Amino acid sequence: MASSTPRRTVLAAALAAVAGTSVASTAPATAAPVGVGVGGRAPEPALVDNRFWVSFTDWRGGDHAGTRVVAGRRPGLVIGTPLGVTDYADPHAGATSAWEYASWTSPVHHSTVPATEVIASWNADTPPGTWIQIELRGTYNDAGATPWYVMGRWAAGDGDIRRTSVDGQSDGKSSIWTDTFAVDDAASGLRLDAYQLRLTLYRAPGTDLTPTVWRLGAMASDIPHRFTVPASTPCLARELAVPRYSQNTHVGQYPEYDNGGEAWCSPTSSQMIVEYWGRRPSAEDLSWVNPAFEDPQVCHAARFTFDHQYDGCGNWPFNAAYAATYPDMNAVVTRLRSLTELEALIRAGIPVITSQSFHKEELTGAGYGTSGHLMTVIGFTEDGDVIANDPASPSNEAVRRIYRRREWENIWLRTKRYDANGKVRSGTGGVCYIFWPDRPTPGQKRALRSLGLL
Template identity: 35%
Template sequence: MNARSLSTLALLLASTQTACVSQQKGREDSPSDEPGPPARLWRRSAVERDFERFTREGTALTGDGALVLDASARTDSVPVPTGRNEDGGTRYHEATYRLGSAVSEVQLVPGGFTSVVPSFDAQTPPGTWVKVTLAARIEGAWTKDYELGVWAFDKVPVARHSVDGQGDADGQVYTDTLNLKRRADALRMTVWLFSSQPEATPRVRALTAAVSDKQGVVADASSDRAAWGTVLEVPGHSQMLYPEGGPVWCSPTSTTMLLGYWGRKLGRPELTTTVPSSADRTFDWVYKGTGNWAFNTAYASAIGDGALHGAVLRLDGFAQVERLIAAGIPVSISIAYEEGELTGSPVRSSDGHLIVLKGFTPEGDVVCNDPAFKTDETVSVTYKRDELWRAWQHSRGAAYVLWPSGTAFPAEVIGLLR
């Protein structure tokens, strides 16, 4: 059997088994019979001039409200991880660099929370990078600042990566998610800006935290049916066309589809990209995969000179997705299911998989692009609403959204923490 035949056989075998299994973070805790507080969104952005209230050190605000390094930024030379060598060792950036920080005000969360997924809009010119940390208040005491990702659009001088080994008595970081062991009532986010170049600086436009409870919800919310019969024109891409990594590229493939949609809608051809390019720009050098949720939205909000905003959300049901579809915003959702649980799926089961939700039938079932189908032309599929909702709850409603830069996120979709 020749090499081409072997590659074809490998793809066929992968398509009958599970998609994205080697890069997933594992299923979230399944919802219990007792519902937790609703999922909410904390977001601070340059558009709203929110960074004016942050406590800043070595950072300043641009005229449009974004965070950048300023002349007072201190220098340091403590080596920072830059990625991995081929032998598995860690590479370090050992030259001097400038750094500054901005700390958010304390955000109270009525009803509390036990899980947080941060995301951010940041442009990182060559030689620069950013880091995001989160702390939560539990029974009157603050946890440590957990590191939720080091981000750079490029691979040098510091390659983007999550941070392992942070578990303690309060919580545990799982790649892009902080899960707490007890309920917290407040959160605080810090963003760190770094530059190895004297004139270059990152530019942070927004910080977001999807705040939810590990108990999740017990049923899909009722619908007003406003988006039933609406299907957005999202271009199709199959992850299975790329033997070099495609079977585990569901996340960057879904991100590529969202970018393609906005590229057409906004007349911005620079947003139309390829699946391998998206996979390259979302790869997490510690996680060793492309499924880091925050890195996918950070990448999407950075290309095209920041033409889009991006955020990771937790949503409680399809009624919220319907509001986004009605506003012309497609959504990528994270699902998992066993054999026989998702009628019409291209694989028998999945421990974790990303698809794009682009609309609803007149009866309320869900029209999607599922990148696990074998070709670009065959990714469009309709899933039964109740089956897909159950599959989605394995991630407790995790979703990616993108929307045009300079516009506010639709406030009616999800409870906003202010």
């Protein structure tokens, strides 16, 4: 099995039910094209808006309630004077504990793209005895407002709380699907025009411990319903030297984390990129792993991306947050609008983890079908075909694959697809993880800035 994605399968079914089963593709209005195209080409439509709070000025803004800003090369937010003590009943640990807390609420961000979906990301350090909660509240284009939605309760470790998303959140207009805010009926024209993020920092009472949050933000998007996307023109031949790890060599290992290796496509991909950037867990970090297991760092990544509510390792922001626990790393979840944008990142030396769904016949050479799978794009051939480290491979040596460009870009960028039974399901519409070091090269800065990530 390439991936374990029960929630994403449920989301696909829900969105398909809203859209119906017609093959007609109806594209909602999008913002006018902005920016400059790559290589003199016309710019892509403005379908994606990224907004992240990262600078000292960013953190000074907003509404502080017991938090303060720390300066330095990586400015961040910490607990100053706690507002008080509150109890948290952890549904996955079966225990209730008291925590001091403080919060920060961002300014209202008016998205350049009235959105059907929003995904938050954060980069933080949570020493033992601390954790954080991320929430989102927005306003619709009908002047209505959402409640505060919990986008995640997160800690780098698992000794204090159980890292979790929160199910069952909806206001009748929108819902939270594990890590994704989604308008329930995009065809109605309802969109999220603006949003705020609220960050609550927790620590053990009577201590001076604190989380430190360096990055908080979200990707808002309105990707048209589409079964196919226009073919792009190849413009790059380059391959990055990314470590290769197979999820399938871990089948049966630590089944308490998403049924073991057969479902570890996301943490396996994340670990490949963490190590590409020269970071990896220490021997002490890995001391809990059975020494008979090869590539123990993959087991480590699975454990520390695991979402106890989702019951899997495929929570997108949790994977990004895991990558950012390594020294001086940044990580976000976003969408790219085209394979051309992905080529620009590869040109700059930045590999990209992509999410896609397909049945076996749609991707020549894969040898499997999946309702949701993560793989790492590491380059392009002279013909423009995609070079991917695909963790759904029988061995580390077999991880490097070459996939046909036209097939691959379509399964990644589409938002509608047919499953093996002919039923309409959703596609991810270009979702990806992007990780990069805190001191990128000038070329990497340009590539990241063009996407609104710096």
